[in-house]
Amino acid sequence: MNTDLLVTTTEHIPGKEYEVIGEVFGLTTQSKNVLRNMGAALKNVVGGEIKDYTKMLDEARNISVDRLRKNARDMGADAVVMMRFDSGSIGTDMQSVAAYGTAVKYV
Template sequence: MLVVTTEKIEGFKIVEVKGPVFGLIVRSRGIGGDIMAGLKGLVGGEIKQYTAMLEDSRKEAMDRMINNAHHMNANAIVMMRFDSGEIGNNMSEILAYGTAVVVEKQ
């Protein structure tokens, strides 16, 4: 599955647009992570637990988006983007989205 942030893929022609496709994940930080983040916030620096959680979440959201595109019989996703938000005090939402398409090599 080709996934690009651009609207075109060099060397390929879009022959069919399948439509919007997305992958969504919501994760809770957990009390242990909140305590460590609070302590780290006092002294400054990267909060590695949150960084790892967000990296894993983006990968999972992207994997879900690709899986959804496969179900639509697409072989590429163009204009891929990430969006994120907070739900409540300790949950993060990560959304990967784009347009599922069928491409052929030129």
């Protein structure tokens, strides 16, 4: 994970003045594979966390934040404020994760 550009869920960065550059996004869509689906089916019977899906979603969140950082750097930003996640299913076997926020430049 690339962390050279600050990404925060807060609106303000203590001690920093900045101007808004614009909205910025990072997106990824991950597909579930056959082995994950079989494991999930078994967990539906016995209950408990589906660790392969949790791992897939964690990876998807990391990828989306990395892409958000890249897009912000490409815009000339120094940081991203008000970062949020959104996710959803596409069909029955794909999961999409979006990281979005506001790119800012220090003044």
